[in-house]
Amino acid sequence: xxxxxxxxxxxxxxxxxxxxxxxxxxxxxxxxxxxxxxxxxxxxxxxxxxxxxxxxxxxxxxxxxxxxxxxxxxxxxxxxxxxxxxxxxxxxxxxxxxxxxxxxxxxxxxxxxxxxxxxxxxxxxxxxxxxxxxxxxxxxxxxxxxxxxxxxxxxxxxxxxxxxxxxxxxxxxxxxxxxxxxxxxxxxxxxxxxxxxxxxxxxxxxxxxxxxxxxxxxxxxxxxxxxxxxxxxxxxxxxxxxxxxxxxxxxxxxxxxxxxxxxxxxxxxxxxxxxxxxxxxxxxxxxxxxxxxxxxxxxxxxxxxxxxxxxxxxxxxxxxxxxxxxxxxxxxxxxxxxxxxxxxxxxxxxxxxxxxxxxxxxxxxxxxxxxxxxxxxxxxxxxxxxxxxxxxxxxxxxxxxxxxxxxxxxxxxxxxxxxxxxxxxxxxxxxxxxxxxxxxxxxxxxxxxxxxxxxxxxxxxxxxxxxxxxxxxxxxxxxxxxxxxxxxxxxxxxxxxxxxxxxxxxxxxxxxxxxxxxxxxxxxxxxxxxxxxxxxxxxxxxxxxxxxxxxxxxxxxxxxxxxxxxxxxxxxxxxxxxxxxxxxxxxxxxxxxxxxxxxxxxxxxxxxxxxxxxxxxxxxxxxxxxxxxxxxxxxxxxxxxxxxxxxx
Numbered sequence: 001x002x003x004x005x006x007x008x009x010x011x012x013x014x015x016x017x018x019x020x021x022x023x024x025x026x027x028x029x030x031x032x033x034x035x036x037x038x039x040x041x042x043x044x045x046x047x048x049x050x051x052x053x054x055x056x057x058x059x060x061x062x063x064x065x066x067x068x069x070x071x072x073x074x075x076x077x078x079x080x081x082x083x084x085x086x087x088x089x090x091x092x093x094x095x096x097x098x099x100x101x102x103x104x105x106x107x108x109x110x111x112x113x114x115x116x117x118x119x120x121x122x123x124x125x126x127x128x129x130x131x132x133x134x135x136x137x138x139x140x141x142x143x144x145x146x147x148x149x150x151x152x153x154x155x156x157x158x159x160x161x162x163x164x165x166x167x168x169x170x171x172x173x174x175x176x177x178x179x180x181x182x183x184x185x186x187x188x189x190x191x192x193x194x195x196x197x198x199x200x201x202x203x204x205x206x207x208x209x210x211x212x213x214x215x216x217x218x219x220x221x222x223x224x225x226x227x228x229x230x231x232x233x234x235x236x237x238x239x240x241x242x243x244x245x246x247x248x249x250x251x252x253x254x255x256x257x258x259x260x261x262x263x264x265x266x267x268x269x270x271x272x273x274x275x276x277x278x279x280x281x282x283x284x285x286x287x288x289x290x291x292x293x294x295x296x297x298x299x300x301x302x303x304x305x306x307x308x309x310x311x312x313x314x315x316x317x318x319x320x321x322x323x324x325x326x327x328x329x330x331x332x333x334x335x336x337x338x339x340x341x342x343x344x345x346x347x348x349x350x351x352x353x354x355x356x357x358x359x360x361x362x363x364x365x366x367x368x369x370x371x372x373x374x375x376x377x378x379x380x381x382x383x384x385x386x387x388x389x390x391x392x393x394x395x396x397x398x399x400x401x402x403x404x405x406x407x408x409x410x411x412x413x414x415x416x417x418x419x420x421x422x423x424x425x426x427x428x429x430x431x432x433x434x435x436x437x438x439x440x441x442x443x444x445x446x447x448x449x450x451x452x453x454x455x456x457x458x459x460x461x462x463x464x465x466x467x468x469x470x471x472x473x474x475x476x477x478x479x480x481x482x483x484x485x486x487x488x489x490x491x492x493x494x495x496x497x498x499x500x501x502x503x504x505x506x507x508x509x510x511x512x513x514x515x516x517x518x519x520x521x522x523x524x525x526x527x528x529x530x531x532x533x534x535x536x537x538x539x540x541x542x543x544x545x546x547x548x549x550x551x552x553x554x555x556x557x558x559x560x561x562x563x564x565x566x567x568x569x570x571x572x573x574x575x576x577x578x579x580x581x582x583x584x585x586x587x588x589x590x591x592x593x594x595x596x597x598x599x600x601x602x603x604x605x606x607x608x609x610x611x612x613x614x615x616x617x618x619x620x621x622x623x624x625x626x627x628x629x630x631x632x633x634x635x636x637x638x639x640x641x642x643x644x645x646x647x648x
Contacts, residue, residue, distance in 0.1 A: 005071045009062060012140055016061040017054055019135035023128045024050040053097075053124065060096055061136065064089035086141050094133040097124065162188050163226050165217065167244060168233035169193040169200050169210045172258055176232050177206050191224050196240075214243055221251045228254040249554050295527040298386070299324030302427070305384035306331055307369055307417055308391030310338025312480060313432055316519040317388055318342055322350075322361075324523075330382055332365040333391065339364050369413035379420040387421045388522065389414060390432045392448065399444040400573040403628040404620035410447035411454070412620075415613055418458050422470045430526050431455045433476040433534070435511060435579045439638050442574025446632045446639040450612070452476075452534060453635075456603040459532035473529035474601070475522050476536050478511025478579060487545060491552050499564035501549045504571045509542040509578055521596065528592060532603065536588070538595045542578065574641075 024047060065071065068085045166173045173193055180188045193200075193210045194217055200210040211220055220226060229248055233240065236257070248255040304321055308314040309331035315338070318331055333339045343364045350362075363382070367374050369391050392410050393399055399406040414431065421429040433452050436445035452474050459472040481488050487510075494501045513521075517537070525535045550560045558564045571577070588597040604612075612635050619628050629641045 008071060009065075011143060012065060013058050013062060015139040015143060016058045016136055019139050020054055020057055020132050021050060022135050023131035026131055027125060027128050049124065057093065057097060057132075061090065061093045064092045065140075082144060083141055086144070087137060090133060090137045090140065093136075094129060097132070098129055100124070162228050163224060164188050164190050164228045164230050165211075165220055165224075165226050166190055166193045167195075167214075167217075167229060167231045167236075167240075169195040169197070169205055170232075170234070172234055173232040174205060176230060176258055177208060181206065188228075188230075190230075191220075191226065194220070214240075214247070217244075217247050218251060221247070221253055226251075226253055228256065230256055230258055232258040245551075245554070295524060296320075296324035298428075298527050299326050301325070301327045302385045303328045303330065303383060304386045304388070305382070306388045306390060307333065308389075308432075309333045310335045310342055311390060312486075312515055313518055313522070314388075314390040315342040316515045317390060317522060318346060319349075320516075320519050320523060321388075322346060326361060326386075328361050328363060328382070330363050330365055330378075330384055332367050332369075332378070334366065334368045336366055339366065369417055370408050372416055375416055375420055379424045383424055384421070385426055386428045386430075386526065387417060387426050388430050388432070388526070389417050391417075392432070392451075394434070394444060396436065396442045396444045396574040397572045399447070400442060401625075403443040403625050403632075404623075406443050406447040407616050407620050407628065407632075410444070411450050411616060412613060414451040415454050415609065418455055418472065422458055426470050428471045428473065428526055428529075429455070429458070430522060430529070431472075431474040432522060433474050435476060435478045437476065438579070439640070440636060441576045441640050443629065443632065443641070444574065446636050446641075449636050449639070450632070452601050453604055454609050456532055456534075456601045457606050457609045460603055460605065471529065471531040473525050473531070474534040475525045475529075476534055477513055477518055477521060478542075479513070480518050481512055481514050487548070488552070491549055495553055495558065495564055500567040501553060501564060502567050502569045503546050503549050504569055504575060505577060506546050506568060507544070507577055508546075508571070508575070509544045511542050511579060512548075513537065524593060524596060528596075529598075532600060533598045534601050535591070536597050536599065538597065 065086070068089045070082060070085045070089060166176055173195075177190050180186060180190055190208060192208045193205065194212065194214060195201075195210055196213050198213070201212050203210050217229070221229075229244060231241070231244060236244075244255060299321055304324075304326040306314050306317050306321065306329070309318055310333040314331075314333065318329060319342075321329060331339055331343060343362055346362055365378060365382075367378060369375060391413060393402075393406050418429055418431075431451060434445070434448050436442060437449040437452055438445075440446040440449050455472045455474050458470070479486060491501050521535070521537050529535055546566065549566050553560045553564045553566075560566055588599055591598050615631055616628070619631055629639075633639050633641065
């Protein structure tokens, strides 16, 4: 890099000198050709003046180029900003030269300085000053333009690996093409753009045409031997992505998505991070934008506890809660490996981001929420003021064959954490629930329904002398893409193994959301939820699992039922064809957020809850599945259990 700067400094010195001498030559060479000794003597005098002024002017030009930062840029990326810098630097040098000229003019020559050569006691002719300015600007600026043209020529003649079409002729598309031009080693040869803005059709950007709209893409792929399509549209809509994927699937070409321009500009991501279109890009709805800013203020300087902190939702909660600057973040769970990983990740991020004292605020707690004595000690010592309860057993078929464990963890564990939150004066308790709690058909769903009712019971006025200081809130949402034990990681493993991809039933469908969306909702609930409320996300339409499987196979570069088979294996114990977000007795009411709705679940008394727990606790270790399921049905009458033998 240093040698490149030296080369440009030397080149600019030569160009500045050439511009100045050229100005004198253009002004006096025709005069020199006129016969007459007096005229030729005047020419020699001014040529002598040029040689004397030249070194000072060149140094002056270089000085202004350095001051204005021309050499701090990378020459092969030179653009309008660099041209502006060069224009200012050349103009400032010319102004100094003109100032010297004016000085000589106002003192009527420098005859009072006989020690100066005669050539320096004369004014530099004004036409020479003007021509020198123009020539210097053309030569110095033109050198950068020539470098850009050389790179472009080298790009166009390079043997690029991939012919690509760019979807989107805006800022992102512009950045993509410029990057490819400067880095032919990336292996992309952009042929042009496709954009829905008809005003751009037929125009050119960086010499590449805007061919037309999406309807032109199939013919372009066929005629121009396109092997990949790059989506360079900021926040592409679901309709646009699905249409692009359909076209590319039919043409058997690849498709990828470029980071958003905001990420590129802020250097959070680079063009090199072009990625494949992910299944999360193709949900059955537009992604929910739940940006959190001031909403996180309720976490500032609080002691926040996350149970199940090593899980998919719990770990993401910890990542985002840390941005709210809590006084202490308590990461509680019983899986030491997963807890160690999330704590190590957060500490590394704190160190990289230079987050002051954040690393000191992380506390790892190995504990089981079923262990009342251990949990009591933790609450007494740590005094959490906000509790996010994400710990739960969630695997539906496994809980069918182990109903006692679902009772212990999802019901008794929830009661323990909620009771201690109230006892030690936590400000908020937020339960992470699931759509499987609605009209449950599984032990897991029924146990989460009971957990919701327990939280509602605590939101009632207590039946003790202790005043109610804790807001008890539940958050209910659908399946989370990519969480451990969910269908997406299973499909990925099956596709990697060559198939088959197993789907329970051709008509089974689920609501889906991404892990960040789920966590945004939970944090929003903590900020806006009222005591006793159950908050739900507007999740749009449910997605058929078989469609999800087909799309994942396609995104992996294979053809469904040709390269990778899809096999239907039948519904597993406890599974339903369709999930719901509301029971028949629940009504939605809007909240301040357009995508979040509130409802209220049944509110039993704490005495009723304690009676449930006494009966369930007596059954968990000794009774069979039928007895536990029957007891759950007494508590949750709408529970329609799986009839048959459950196996894990």
